[in-house]
Amino acid sequence: MAEKVTVEEVERVAELAHLELKPDEAARMLTDLNAILDYVAELNQLDTSGVAPLAQVGELGQFSSVPRPDQVEASLDRAAVMSQVPETDGVFFKVPKVIER
Amino acid sequence: MPSESNPPESYVEKPLTLAALRADLAAGRTRAVDLAAAYFQRIEKKNPRLNIFLSLTKERALEQAARIDALAAKGDPLPPLAGVPVGIKDVLIVKGAPATAGSRILKGYRPPYDATAVAKLEAAGAVLLGKLNCDEFAMGSSNENSAYGPVRNPFDTERVPGGSSGGSAAAVASNLAVATLGSDTGGSIRQPASFCGVVGVLPTYGRVSRYGLIAFASSLDRIGPFASNVRDAATLLGVIAGHDPKDATSSPAPVDDYAAECDKPVAGLRIGVPAEYFAEGLDPEVRAAVEKGIAALQAAGCTVKPVSLPHTKYAVPVYYLVATAEASANLARFDGVRYGYRSPASDTLSAMYSHSRDEAFGAEVKRRILLGTYALSAGYYDAYYLKAQQVRRLLAEEFLRAFTEVDAIVTPTAPTPAFKIGEKSDDPLAMYLADIYTVTASLAGICGVSVPCGRTQAILPVGMQVLAGHLREATAFRVARAVEAAEL
Numbered sequence: 001m002a003e004k005v006t007v008e009e010v011e012r013v014a015e016l017a018h019l020e021l022k023p024d025e026a027a028r029m030l031t032d033l034n035a036i037l038d039y040v041a042e043l044n045q046l047d048t049s050g051v052a053p054l055a056q057v058g059e060l061g062q063f064s065s066v067p068r069p070d071q072v073e074a075s076l077d078r079a080a081v082m083s084q085v086p087e088t089d090g091v092f093f094k095v096p097k098v099i100e101r
Numbered sequence: 102m103p104s105e106s107n108p109p110e111s112y113v114e115k116p117l118t119l120a121a122l123r124a125d126l127a128a129g130r131t132r133a134v135d136l137a138a139a140y141f142q143r144i145e146k147k148n149p150r151l152n153i154f155l156s157l158t159k160e161r162a163l164e165q166a167a168r169i170d171a172l173a174a175k176g177d178p179l180p181p182l183a184g185v186p187v188g189i190k191d192v193l194i195v196k197g198a199p200a201t202a203g204s205r206i207l208k209g210y211r212p213p214y215d216a217t218a219v220a221k222l223e224a225a226g227a228v229l230l231g232k233l234n235c236d237e238f239a240m241g242s243s244n245e246n247s248a249y250g251p252v253r254n255p256f257d258t259e260r261v262p263g264g265s266s267g268g269s270a271a272a273v274a275s276n277l278a279v280a281t282l283g284s285d286t287g288g289s290i291r292q293p294a295s296f297c298g299v300v301g302v303l304p305t306y307g308r309v310s311r312y313g314l315i316a317f318a319s320s321l322d323r324i325g326p327f328a329s330n331v332r333d334a335a336t337l338l339g340v341i342a343g344h345d346p347k348d349a350t351s352s353p354a355p356v357d358d359y360a361a362e363c364d365k366p367v368a369g370l371r372i373g374v375p376a377e378y379f380a381e382g383l384d385p386e387v388r389a390a391v392e393k394g395i396a397a398l399q400a401a402g403c404t405v406k407p408v409s410l411p412h413t414k415y416a417v418p419v420y421y422l423v424a425t426a427e428a429s430a431n432l433a434r435f436d437g438v439r440y441g442y443r444s445p446a447s448d449t450l451s452a453m454y455s456h457s458r459d460e461a462f463g464a465e466v467k468r469r470i471l472l473g474t475y476a477l478s479a480g481y482y483d484a485y486y487l488k489a490q491q492v493r494r495l496l497a498e499e500f501l502r503a504f505t506e507v508d509a510i511v512t513p514t515a516p517t518p519a520f521k522i523g524e525k526s527d528d529p530l531a532m533y534l535a536d537i538y539t540v541t542a543s544l545a546g547i548c549g550v551s552v553p554c555g556r557t558q559a560i561l562p563v564g565m566q567v568l569a570g571h572l573r574e575a576t577a578f579r580v581a582r583a584v585e586a587a588e589l
Contacts, residue, residue, distance in 0.1 A: 010471065017429060017474040018436065019467055020455040032468055033475065035530050040418035043488050046495070053490030056320045057306050057546030058350065060497055062571040065307055066353055068346045080213035086443035093438050098450045 005033050112151060112255035113298075114276040119185060119333045122279065126173050126184050133166035133173070133184035137228050140186040144230070144277050151253050153268045153277055155191050156199045157231035162186075165228050182340060183226035188278035190269045191232040192239050192315045193324065195219050202315045203237040203247040203265075206461035207441040216313020217348070218282055218324045218341040225340045230278055233268030237463045238432065239289055239317045241265045242535045245526045246465045253522070254296060256561055260519040263293030266327070270297035273327045280328045280337050284314060286321045287420050288515075288539025291551035294327060295514035295564025298553045300334040300581065301327050305572050306546035307352040309338075310345030318427035319350075321420075321543050331552060331582040335359035338574060354572055362575035363582040368402025370580065373507035377413035378538055384517045390555035390563040390589065391513045397587035398511070398580065408503045408510060412496045413541060419496065420540035421533055422476050422489035429473030432466070468529060497545040504547075504570040509580045512538050514551040514564035538566060548574045552581040555589040 010030050014021050021029060058065055078091075087094040117125075125131040141159060148154050169184045194200045194212040201207045215223075223229060236246040244252045244267030252267040254260040255275035262271040266283030270293035273281055283290045285303045294301025302325040309324045316322060326337035339360060344353040374395060379388060399405050437443035437457030444456035462470070476485035503510060516537060525532045542549050547570055554565040565584055569577040 005475070009475075013471050013475045013478060016478065017470050018433075018451075018454040018458055019462070019470060020459040021467070025464075025467070028464075029468060029471055032529050033472060036421065036472060036533075037475075039530055040422055040485070040489075043415055043418050043492055046412075046415065046492060048488060048491035048495070051491040051494055053487055054494035054497060055490055056350075057497060057571075060501065060546070060571075062501070062546075063305070063307065063352050063354055065350045066344070067349045076213050081439075084210055084213070084440045086437060086441075095438055095450050096447055096453050 005030060005037060112147060112258065112275045115329045116273065116276045116279040118330060119182070119279070119336055122185060123179065123183060126169070127179060129173065133169040133228060134163060136184055137162045137166040137186055137230070140230055140277065147275055147277060150258060151255060151271060151275060151277070152250050153234055153252055153272050153275070154188065154231045155201060155234050155249055155268070158195060158198050158229050162228045162230055165223060169226055169228070180224075180226035181336065182222060185227045185279050186230050187222055187227045188230050188233045188269065188272045188281040189219055190235050190266050190281065190283045192235060192284050193219055193282055194313045194315070195229060195232065198232060200232070200315070201249065202239070203235045203249060204461065204463065204466070205248045205442060206435045206457070210440045214313065217310040217345045219313065221341050222282070233272055233281060235268055236265035237466050238315065238428070239265040239284055239286055240428070240465050240469055242288070242292060242532050243520070243525065244268070245522065246463055248463055251522055254519045256298065257519065259521055260561070261296065261522055263296035263515070263519060265289040267293050269327050270294050270299055270301060273297070273299040273329055280326055280333060282324060282341070283327055285323050285325055285543065286317050287424060287543045288536045290325045290327065291539050291549060291564070291566055292515045292536065294551040296519040296562065298562030299327055299329055300331050300553070301325065301551045302334050302338055303542060303549045304338060304342060304574060305352070305548040307350050308342050308548070308572065308574065310348040310351045312345055312347040316431040318424040319431060320427060321424060331550070331578060331585050332360055332363045334550070335363050335578045352572070357575045359574055359578050363578050365579050366402070367398065367579055367583040370403045370509065370576070371507040372398050372403045372405045372580065373408035373503055373510040374405060375408050375410040375413065375510060375512060377410050378512035382516050382537070383513060386557040387513050387515070387517060387563050390557070391511070391565050393589050394554035394565045394584045394587070395511060397589065398583055401583045401587070406507065408507055410499055410503060410541070412492065412499050415492050416496055416541045416544060417533055417537055419489045419492045420536070420544060421472070422485050423493060423544070425469040425473030426476050426486050427473070429470045429477065432470055465529070493544050496541060500541070500545040500547055501570070508569065508576050510568040511580070512566045512568070514538060514566040518557050518561035518563060542568050547571055548577055550577045550581040552584050554584050
């Protein structure tokens with residue numbers, strides 16, 4: 001039912017997700033994704049025209065949640081957060097260069 | 102553990118009830134510090150085989166226990182969970198304690214604050230023993246996806262404890278904690294509760310604050326308790342439930358006295374039984390046990406009637422599209438910049454991202470990120486993600502209709518008892534199908550309890566799932582308590 005995913009597509013999706021698959025990993029993922037997509041193609045049996053998508057059960061109107069007021073509040077202590085960072089100068093996160101030249 | 106003889110029941114032991122523990126503390130028969138020390142000793146002895154705890158918070162536990170003992174010595178009133186030794190699934194964060202989410206990518210990370218549910222437990226007097234093993238980022242149904250090795254089922258150490266909150270369920274079953282917290286996205290509290298013969302609670306979406314829960318799928322994730330009996334699980338939910346300004350999806354609805362509700366008789370309650378949950382693929386011994394549970398409810402005066410949930414068969418496909426799509430977004434934050442693992446020696450930011458993620462995520466996490474990214478990608482969004490959200494509405498509305506006719510719905514929690522370690526680990530689809538009875542309530546946002554209802558001939562526990570409508574936890578507890586009281 002579902003169109004087969006190709007290895008090129010798996011590699012493209014991996015790139016979108018910032019994953020770098022080794023060749024054997026990509027082959028395994030290709031097999032698994034095709035099996036799973038075949039299975040989820042069952043959904044095509046259902047006519048859902050006119051059905052509104054449900055992203056979050058709050059939309060069902062059974063109970064409500066309340067957004068907090070948009071006010072500036074104290075946040076986490078910078079030193080505590082920075083103590084867990086792979087590389088920092090104490091104020092900023094340090095990363096390798098962003099643009100290649 | 103070569104020298105230790107290992108009969109099947111040797112790791113199974115029911116903890117004290119909260120009421121007994123409280124009476125002992127108040128009367129001075131037990132001190133909280135001695136109790137905590139005794140639990141750390143048990144953990145030291147049993148954990149090497151069972152692999153339940155990933156890290157311990159001894160210092161914090163003993164400080165809290167000393168505070169409780171000081172209260173008891175003065176004769177002051179004790180808070181509701183005074184001295185109760187608890188364990189926390191390692192997707193919930195505890196300030197300064199390792200938080201791995203079962204993943205290599207967070208190895209060594211120590212978060213700077215407490216999850217709201219954890220803070221509430223401690224404020225109610227609980228003693229935090231440590232962090233519990235689970236599938237990586239709560240993705241799994243067997244605990245085999247933990248980067249730190251699988252938890253073993255206390256009833257049969259060759260079998261899985263269920264997942265993803267396998268450590269949380271096994272800790273209570275083996276009395277390495279009196280109660281624990283887990284998280285449930287598609288069945289991750291209910292299914293391990295069933296496999297380990299303990300009570301596990303899926304609260305209504307929004308009933309418990311998710312602040313400090315490492316996110317998997319935000320529209321589905323819930324935090325809930327495990328305990329050895331229904332009343333204790335109800336008491337724990339009462340402590341952790343309620344609105345939290347730090348989680349905008351948490352409900353402001355008042356919290357019922359769930360423990361008191363457990364004692365209300367069930368006579369007159371209408372119990373729905375959906376044929377779709379008793380169809381092909383259900384283990385005959387599980388079916389027999391759950392049917393006995395239903396008969397017990399009837400004997401207690403409930404009206405049992407069939408209900409129809411025809412979209413049930415679409416729930417697993419919907420769940421795995423919605424959950425993976427949300428996961429692909431949530432797990433983008435693990436990029437080697439702010440916490441956890443960073444791959445050494447990458448020339449550019451982009452290479453650092455992908456090397457870090459590739460080296461530190463496990464296979465199931467990668468599989469789900471890929472599936473979710475694919476379902477959200479241009480050209481496929483409508484066919485997969487949007488379609489799944491439409492069917493999600495049909496599934497949810499079907500439950501709401503059913504709950505106009507019945508007060509609760511009962512089903513098996515899982516189609517089989519605990520399976521063998523390695524039995525399904527090479528077949529992701531077979532593993533996903535193990536979630537067939539639990540993903541429906543996850544998608545609909547409703548609440549439920551998995552309560553033990555007998556054993557198989559091989560003495561493996563079987564769980565019954567009791568589902569109730571949004572914010573109807575009190576009803577689910579009442580029904581679960583009636584099943585428990587029948588002592589099946």
